């Protein structure tokens with residue numbers, strides 16, 4: 429793949445129909461294509477799941493952002509709404525793993541994630557761009573959601589280049605002007621970098637990048653019937669990206685009993701109390717904070 433010249437940038441909003449910031453940014457950009465114009469860059473915007481956006485629902489039948497496993501994309505027996513929509517997007521933006529596009533997938537979260545880039549691979553191009561963005565925008569954090577021997581199923585996994593942008597906290601189904609504008613700025617900073625690459629320039633970069641590497645997901649306490657038995661502990665609520673040490677409070681049961689983190693080392697939880705993850709059995713994702721040096 430030629431990383432000295434980005435063929436096309438694709439910005440996807442509304443992959444989840446109740447995440448309105450990405451949807452309305454894409455609508456805005458599509459109304460006036462001059463907004464994203466860079467002389468050496470071609471940028472297109474599209475809505476990931478138009479039907480779900482119309483209904484202001486995360487999805488119609490299943491989570492679109494878990495439908496991009498290669499075998500599933502090739503399996504024409506899978507005919508639920510999002511499984512079909514994934515094949516449409518794959519046709520437009522793929523083929524998965526070999527696409528020359530740079531993909532930005534816009535999301536929002538009810539968790540206190542600030543501005544997060546979610547990387548789904550280790551491509552040096554993405555790490556360099558992430559370092560550039562954290563340097564120019566110190567609010568930006570970088571989360572790498574890779575798991576050994578496990579294929580990623582996100583929209584953003586269609587292309588080697590690019591990532592998802594996850595912003596929060598924001599309730600589902602609404603807009604917040606502050607996060608809307610911060611996301612828009614981040615998109616412009618990304619395009620500025622890509623424009624420099626296409627002009628043949630090498631934007632100056634910091635030598636290291638701080639990233640939060642995915643470790644594992646943690647479920648809520650449950651009864652033997654699988655019913656919720658507790659909530660995020662008030663001392664943990666909203667503390668995404670803050671260190672959680674062994675013995676720190678993590679959940680509060682409905683009987684007012686505090687449950688403590690029983691791991692053996694410090695972790696950095698994120699996606700704490702994300703509304704869409706209750707059905708997935710995810711109360712938070714644990715990460716390890718690390719500094720990596722850039723080559």
Ligand SMILES: [Zn+2]
Nearest residue numbers: 444447535536
């Ligand atoms: Zn989302």
